[in-house]
Amino acid sequence: MPRLKRSRAKTGTDAPTAAQRLALILAGGNGLGAFEAGAYQTLHDHGLQPDWVVGTSIGAVNGALIAGNPPERRTEALQAFWSKAAWPAAGGGIAPNRLVQAMQRFAGQLQTASFGNSAMFVPSFTGMTANGTGTIGLYDLSPLRSTLAQLVDFDLLNTGAVRLTVVAVDLETGDEVLFDTQTDWLGPEHIMASNALLPDFRPIEIGGRLYGDGGLVSNLPIDVVRREPDGDRLCLAIELFSARRQRCTTFAEAVARRQELLFVNQSRWFLEAYVREDRVRNTLRAVLDLVPKELRDRPEVRAALVEAERPDMRLVTIGGDPGPEVGSWFYDYSEQAIMRRWDAGASKARDALTALQGALASNQATSTTR
Numbered sequence: 149m150p151r152l153k154r155s156r157a158k159t160g161t162d163a164p165t166a167a168q169r170l171a172l173i174l175a176g177g178n179g180l181g182a183f184e185a186g187a188y189q190t191l192h193d194h195g196l197q198p199d200w201v202v203g204t205s206i207g208a209v210n211g212a213l214i215a216g217n218p219p220e221r222r223t224e225a226l227q228a229f230w231s232k233a234a235w236p237a238a239g240g241g242i243a244p245n246r247l248v249q250a251m252q253r254f255a256g257q258l259q260t261a262s263f264g265n266s267a268m269f270v271p272s273f274t275g276m277t278a279n280g281t282g283t284i285g286l287y288d289l290s291p292l293r294s295t296l297a298q299l300v301d302f303d304l305l306n307t308g309a310v311r312l313t314v315v316a317v318d319l320e321t322g323d324e325v326l327f328d329t330q331t332d333w334l335g336p337e338h339i340m341a342s343n344a345l346l347p348d349f350r351p352i353e354i355g356g357r358l359y360g361d362g363g364l365v366s367n368l369p370i371d372v373v374r375r376e377p378d379g380d381r382l383c384l385a386i387e388l389f390s391a392r393r394q395r396c397t398t399f400a401e402a403v404a405r406r407q408e409l410l411f412v413n414q415s416r417w418f419l420e421a422y423v424r425e426d427r428v429r430n431t432l433r434a435v436l437d438l439v440p441k442e443l444r445d446r447p448e449v450r451a452a453l454v455e456a457e458r459p460d461m462r463l464v465t466i467g468g469d470p471g472p473e474v475g476s477w478f479y480d481y482s483e484q485a486i487m488r489r490w491d492a493g494a495s496k497a498r499d500a501l502t503a504l505q506g507a508l509a510s511n512q513a514t515s516t517t518r
Contacts, residue, residue, distance in 0.1 A: 169199055169200075169381045169382065170196060170197070170198045170199060170200075170381070170382050170383075170384060171198060171199075171200040171201075171202065171373045171381055171382070171383045171384070172188070172191075172198035172200070172201045172202070172211075172214070172384050172386070173201075173202045173203075173207075173368065173369060173370055173372075173373060173383060173384065173385035173386065174201065174202070174203040174204070174206075174207025174208070174210050174211050174386055175204060175205075175207050175363075175367050175368040175369075175385070175386060175387050175388045175389070175411075175415070175468075176203075176204040176205025176206055176207050176208075176342075176343075176361065176362065176363035176367050176388065176411070177205065177206055177207075177367075177388030177389060177411070177468075177478065178205070178206055178478040178479060179206075179233075179260075179477070179478060179479060179480050179481045179485065179486070179489075180206070180388040180389070180468070180469075180477070180478065180489060181205075181206030181207065181209065181210055181230075181388065182230050182233075182485075182486045182487075182489040182490045182493070183386070183388055183468070183469055183489040183490070183492055183493035183496075184206075184207060184210045184386045184388065184493060185210055185226040185227075185229075185230055185490055185493065186489065186490035186491060186492065186493030186494035186495075186497070187386050187466055187493035187494060187496060187497035187500075188210065188214060188222070188223070188226065188493075188497075189223045189226065189490075189493075189494055189497075190493075190494045190497035190498050190501075191384070191497055192219070192222060192223050194501060197219055197310075198214070198310060198384075199309060199310060199311065200310065200311040200312075200313070200373070200381075201214055201215050201310060201311070201312050201313070202312075202313040202314075202315070202369050202372045202373060203312070203313070203314055203315070203342070203369075204314075204315040204342060204361075204362035204363050204366060204367055204368070204369050205342055205343050205345070205361050205362060205363050205367070206343065206388075207386075207388075208314040208315070208338075208339050208342040208343065208362070209229070209268075209292070209296070209339055209343065210226065211312050211314070212296060212300050212305060212312065212314075212334075212339050213225045213226050213229055213299060213300060214226070214310065215304075215305045215308065215310040215311075215312040215329070216296075216299075216300030216301050216302060216304055216305035216308075216312075217299075217300070217301060217304070218304070225299045225300070228299055229267060229295065229299055230486055230490065232266060232267040232295065233265055233266070233267040233268060233481050233486065234481055234482065234483040234485075234486040234487075235255075235256040235259050235260065235481050235482050235483060236483055249484055250474050252482055252484055253474050253475065253480055253482045253484055253485055254474065254475050255482070256480055256481055256482025256483070256484070256485065257400075257475045257476050257477075257479055257480050257482070259481075260479045260480070260481050261476075261479065264287055264291070265291070265481055266291060267291060267292070267295045268289065268291055268292045268295065268343070269287040269288060269289050269290075269291060269292065269349060270287060270288055270290065270291055271286065271287055271288075272285050272286060272287055272288040272350060283350060284346065284347055284350065284351070285344070285346065285347055285348065285349045285350030285351070286347065286348055286349070287348060287349050287350070288349070288350050289340045289343060289344060289349055289350065289352070292336070292339070292340050292343065293336040293337070293340060296336040296339055297336060300336075302334070302335060302336075305329065305334060306329050306333050306334055311328070311329055311330055312328070312329045312334065313326055313327070313328045313329075313330075313369075313372055314326070314327040314328075314334065314338050314339060314341075314342045314362070315342060315362030315365065315366050315369045315372065316338070316341045316342045316344075316359040316360065316361070316362045317359065317360050317361065317362055317364045317365045318357055318358070318359060319346065319351055319358045319359065319360045320357070320358060322365075323365075324362070324365040324366060325359060325362075326372065327341070327342075337352055337354055338354065340352045341354060341359035341360070342359075342361060342362045343361060344359065344360045344361055345360065345361035345363065345364070346360045346361070349361070363411060366414075366418075367389075367411045367414055367415060368385055368387055368411075368414075368415040368418065370383065370385050370415075370418055370419070370422070370463065371418055371422075374422060381459075381462070382462050382463075382464070383462065383463045383464070384463075384464050384465075384466070384500075385463060385464070385465045385466070386465075386466045386493070387412070387415055387465060387466065387467050387468045388468050388469075389408045389409075389411045389412035389415070389468040390408070390412065390467065390468035390469060390470040391409075391412050391413075391416065391467075391468075392470045393405060393408070393470055393473075394472070398474075398475065400475045400476045401473070401474065401475060401476075401477075403476070404473070404475075404476055404477050404478055407478065412468065419465070422463075429455065429456060429458065432452060432455065432456045433456045436449070436452060436453060436456055464500055466493075466496050466497060466500050467496070469489060469492040469493070469496065471488065471489075471492055473485075
């Protein structure tokens with residue numbers, strides 16, 4: 149299979165300063181994750197490197213490839229993963245005709261449904277009839293373990309300059325679980341746990357607990373960064389789903405669209421809540437300026453001062469790609485789909501650099517590129 153072609157972004161003088169501390173937030177979305185890889189490649193070409201990556205599901209995979217490689221090898225590792233994940237186009241090449249392209253993509257989806265994905269998962273022939281939660285699942289994520297072992301230096305991932313936080317869910321309690329290199333030693337099983345979307349994939353057991361896909365609690369985990377009073381930090385969040393999409397024409401597309409809307413609206417609610425919180429905090433600051441000095445030692449006033457002094461989150465969001473999709477597009481690993489998503493992510497990241505520059509130059513709380 150030919151290696152994926154990566155569009156190259158020209159480094160311009162208007163790029164944000166690389167000295168700015170950057171948290172990169174990567175959403176889940178299965179095969180849509182090539183969009184994140186393309187977006188990261190543009191950021192890398194502009195000299196922007198995160199010191200913290202927070203990822204859910206396929207975002208955790210991309211995050212591990214970034215944190216587990218030195219800067220000069222990160223795009224190469226992402227390219228290697230997505231080249232391995234992509235099904236070669238039927239007929240030996242990507243056809244220019246749209247109808248034939250659609251047929252190639254349907255063929256790729258059928259291949260994935262039948263045989264899995266050599267980089268991530270294989271069918272579990274006993275998973276549908278299993279009677280224990282730990283063995284339920286149409287697919288087994290075992291190939292992801294070996295792929296990560298080949299492409300990720302886990303010693304570097306756990307001790308290097310880039311902090312990695314992976315989001316999963318405890319399937320028994322429903323609680324959000326964070327695997328964080330700042331407090332834990334992460335291995336392939338932690339990345340696998342974040343990808344185990346029940347009942348599609350078998351859950352992953354770690355320390356006697358069963359874990360599943362973090363997208364069930366926080367698919368775009370902006371709140372993980374938000375909860376930490378981490379000073380002056382820029383957050384770049386890459387969404388994989390789009391609120392806007394053409395009308396569905398098949399049952400498979402309707403199922404995919406239902407899941408997309410559940411995830412994208414989850415992210416929208418989080419973002420709207422943060423905007424409201426920043427607005428309340430700004431109002432609180434103004435009110436506290438009116439409090440007399442003799443009342444500032446009261447416990448409730450001190451608590452309000454602590455909250456008011458928290459910095460606003462400076463956030464730039466790259467919205468999901470609303471480009472044409474067919475069939476069960478989450479599981480579309482056709483070479484055509486992977487390359488198109490990579491290029492779309494690279495293009496949207498270039499568009500976002502202007503917003504990034506604006507966020508760095510002002511105290512703007514939230515900026516979104518859709």
